[in-house]
Amino acid sequence: MRIIGLTGGIGSGKSTVSAYLREKKIPVVDADSISRQLTAPGSSLLPAVRILLGDKVFREDGKLNRQAVADIIFNDKELLKSYEELITNETARRCLEELRQLDEQKRWKAAVLDAPLLFECGMQQYMDENWLVQADPETRIARVTARDGISREAICDRMQRQMSEEKKASLADVIIENSGSLEELYRQIDRQLERIGNEG
Numbered sequence: 001m002r003i004i005g006l007t008g009g010i011g012s013g014k015s016t017v018s019a020y021l022r023e024k025k026i027p028v029v030d031a032d033s034i035s036r037q038l039t040a041p042g043s044s045l046l047p048a049v050r051i052l053l054g055d056k057v058f059r060e061d062g063k064l065n066r067q068a069v070a071d072i073i074f075n076d077k078e079l080l081k082s083y084e085e086l087i088t089n090e091t092a093r094r095c096l097e098e099l100r101q102l103d104e105q106k107r108w109k110a111a112v113l114d115a116p117l118l119f120e121c122g123m124q125q126y127m128d129e130n131w132l133v134q135a136d137p138e139t140r141i142a143r144v145t146a147r148d149g150i151s152r153e154a155i156c157d158r159m160q161r162q163m164s165e166e167k168k169a170s171l172a173d174v175i176i177e178n179s180g181s182l183e184e185l186y187r188q189i190d191r192q193l194e195r196i197g198n199e200g
């Protein structure tokens, strides 16, 4: 089974690619949803979060107060690093475990890891190939504005905090260019899937 890492900056169209792959019956492991599960009530990681950040980030009902977490970690670089490592490493471990289980089933020719932070977390090294979805910045801003209704400044700020597109491109094996129509996007994916199918 060929394992494909899929990533792209905010508004690039990564989720659109991911949805299309699912439509094509390709299993997709979603790193973001695994990461959210890790801090959901009852998660085995919460005690470690309590040790790192203290009781003040928990509500009375035991749920993690995400705003309190953000207030602390974004004002303390060391804590931010530790928190990211705690969540990121466990997310990566669980993603790889899910991919391993899919591989064991021997039912699929390919599986995808959808991970916004694929390169930032160094996960690309465990993939057979890595796809990067790109679109020009203005297109990305317009799409996110329409999708989320957040301000241009907020989007630009997030874009700037992400790894540069040049660096990402240097780590990718396949670049999916998504500044055009959805048809053009899907055609590129079909072509890649055909290649993988032909590789035997």
Ligand code: ADP
Binding pocket: 008, 009, 010, 011, 012, 013, 014, 015, 016, 017, 143, 144, 146, 147, 178, 179, 180, 181, 182, 183, 185
């Ligand atoms: P990401 O997951 O990379 O943040 P999305 O896949 O959610 O981005 O795409 C951002 C928005 O742009 C979504 O509303 C999506 O439907 C839309 N979109 C993505 N690609 C295209 C395209 N080629 N043409 C038109 N709209 C698109």
